[in-house]
Amino acid sequence: MNKLVELFDTTLRDGTQGEGISLTVRDKIQICHKLDEFGIDIIEGGWPGSNPRDAEFFEAVKNEKFNHTKLCAFGSTARYPNKIEEDPNLQALLKAETPYVSIFGKTWKFHSEKSLGLTEDENAELIYNSISFLKSKGVIVIFDAEHFFDGFKDDEKFAMKMLKAAEKACAETIVLCDTNGGSLPSDIIYAIQKVKKEIKTPLGIHAHNDGDLAVANSLIAIENGAVHVQGTINGVGERCGNANLVSIIPNLLLKMNYKTKKEINLNTLTLLSHSISEMMNLNPNSRAPFVGKSAFAHKGGIHVSAVLKDSKMYEHINPKLVGNLQRVLVSDLSGQSNIKYKAKEFGVDIDETTEFSKKLVSKIKQLEFQGYQFDGAEASFELILMNEKNEFSPYFKTIDSKVYTFFDYEEHKQAEAVLKIEVNGEIEHTAAEGDGPVNALDNALRKALLRFYPELNETKLVDYKVRVLDEKEATAAKVRVLIESSDGKETWTTVGVSTNIIEASWQALCDGLNYKLYKLSKEKKLTA
Numbered sequence: 001m002n003k004l005v006e007l008f009d010t011t012l013r014d015g016t017q018g019e020g021i022s023l024t025v026r027d028k029i030q031i032c033h034k035l036d037e038f039g040i041d042i043i044e045g046g047w048p049g050s051n052p053r054d055a056e057f058f059e060a061v062k063n064e065k066f067n068h069t070k071l072c073a074f075g076s077t078a079r080y081p082n083k084i085e086e087d088p089n090l091q092a093l094l095k096a097e098t099p100y101v102s103i104f105g106k107t108w109k110f111h112s113e114k115s116l117g118l119t120e121d122e123n124a125e126l127i128y129n130s131i132s133f134l135k136s137k138g139v140i141v142i143f144d145a146e147h148f149f150d151g152f153k154d155d156e157k158f159a160m161k162m163l164k165a166a167e168k169a170c171a172e173t174i175v176l177c178d179t180n181g182g183s184l185p186s187d188i189i190y191a192i193q194k195v196k197k198e199i200k201t202p203l204g205i206h207a208h209n210d211g212d213l214a215v216a217n218s219l220i221a222i223e224n225g226a227v228h229v230q231g232t233i234n235g236v237g238e239r240c241g242n243a244n245l246v247s248i249i250p251n252l253l254l255k256m257n258y259k260t261k262k263e264i265n266l267n268t269l270t271l272l273s274h275s276i277s278e279m280m281n282l283n284p285n286s287r288a289p290f291v292g293k294s295a296f297a298h299k300g301g302i303h304v305s306a307v308l309k310d311s312k313m314y315e316h317i318n319p320k321l322v323g324n325l326q327r328v329l330v331s332d333l334s335g336q337s338n339i340k341y342k343a344k345e346f347g348v349d350i351d352e353t354t355e356f357s358k359k360l361v362s363k364i365k366q367l368e369f370q371g372y373q374f375d376g377a378e379a380s381f382e383l384i385l386m387n388e389k390n391e392f393s394p395y396f397k398t399i400d401s402k403v404y405t406f407f408d409y410e411e412h413k414q415a416e417a418v419l420k421i422e423v424n425g426e427i428e429h430t431a432a433e434g435d436g437p438v439n440a441l442d443n444a445l446r447k448a449l450l451r452f453y454p455e456l457n458e459t460k461l462v463d464y465k466v467r468v469l470d471e472k473e474a475t476a477a478k479v480r481v482l483i484e485s486s487d488g489k490e491t492w493t494t495v496g497v498s499t500n501i502i503e504a505s506w507q508a509l510c511d512g513l514n515y516k517l518y519k520l521s522k523e524k525k526l527t528a
């Protein structure tokens with residue numbers, strides 16, 4: 001039988017302590033619904049006694065309905081052992097009206113003495129009284145043993161006494177916290193095995209990532225008897241973050257034979273991770289295990305040819321299990337297999353032994369040597385492929401181009417482009433202004449082409465990126481320009497490389513418009 005683990009998410013509480021993370025009440029409620037749908041058992045929504053926004057969240061969330069998840073409000077034990085009933089922090093917790101409440105208490109003698117100025121007995125009494133009071137009001141209490149592992153190292157007897165006070169007060173779960181995040185897996189095993197001998201209350205683990213071990217420490221605690229795990233989505237949190245539930249959950253389910261209270265649709269994991277990153281206005285981490293864009297991306301030629309035969313050879317799990325995708329990158333490390341794989345995505349079967357395939361591979365390799373990169377510019381790759389197959393040739397030819405830039409900041413328009421292009425044997429001569437040289441060229445090219453291809457009217461440049469390729473060469477270095485274009489429905493990216501930034505931009509601009517025209521001609525052929 002698979003053993004059960006309770007999932008406790010603190011993205012909205014500990015997670016928001018992370019640098020650069022701020023969520024509105026509306027964001028927090030949306031995240032609760034995503035976590036509920038995913039199958040998280042308990043969501044810690046915030047610390048109502050510490051900031052008004054969290055109190056506002058608990059007011060607002062009272063009107064929301066969840067299918068599975070239960071809410072939890074977080075706070076500390078009371079300030080003084082003999083004034084429990086009127087303690088403002090405990091009152092704020094009750095006012096949140098959540099079924100669960102988590103309170104943290106000191107289990108490190110050093111903290112108890114230094115920061116609270118309490119004796120051992122007073123601190124134990126504070127924990128016991130705070131939990132008993134909350135329980136008498138009908139809430140389920142989770143006790144967070146703050147700094148437990150550091151406290152246990154420093155004074156085992158003191159730390160154990162605090163856990164026993166929580167157990168005597170009938171806390172539902174006692175969560176052992178690696179608050180400073182510096183413990184090693186061996187510290188976790190040593191402490192938890194000793195605790196298990198004396199404490200019968202279900203144990204939980206709350207790990208921080210300061211030693212890059214939060215996921216490992218959480219998993220090892222579970223293997224040693226913890227039945228409740230706390231963490232955040234994408235590992236966000238104070239300093240280096242909290243234990244990352246996005247890594248913990250697939251490890252538990254796919255590799256360790258654990259199960260969760262509600263069955264989890266693991267193939268929605270990547271979507272959950274990315275959508276919460278977007279809500280936090282963070283770029284999803286491309287190297288994130290399981291869910292990152294690069295988690296199943298293959299570049300080396302030998303790897304790629306092996307993966308194409310059987311993906312198990314270089315992948316620890318099937319990416320589909322977590323809703324991710326296998327990707328093959330076209331790069332100078334790669335052999336023919338990558339190009340074959342990519343070409344297949346565009347409906348072109350390449351037989352590695354043919355002359356055509358050899359020519360294509362050597363062309364791509366040569367371009368990559370010059371600084372082109374097609375990982376992020378698949379539209380340019382498709383044009384090269386189709387050009388080699390004689391299914392595409394550029395829709396226009398540049399006869400002449402000039403760009404003037406003005407450093408007159410009083411004037412709104414700062415650049416002007418003059419173009420002479422040839423379309424179907426006809427010459428078109430245009431000029432246009434722009435906010436800068438690339439914008440002026442883009443405007444002039446579009447203006448010149450509209451007479452021939454009115455469909456280009458809806459195509460727009462939406463993103464422009466420049467990367468210097470050889471920094472040592474300073475201003476004479478090559479640059480790579482990536483341009484993202486959109487027609488309102490689809491977006492595509494093209495690339496240009498040159499020592500001249502305008503020339504590189506021009507190549508990417510021309511590819512961008514050629515790509516749109518190529519796609520239109522394909523559609524027409526299909527409907528004709």
Ligand SMILES: [Zn+2]
Nearest residue numbers: 014179206208
């Ligand atoms: Zn924490």
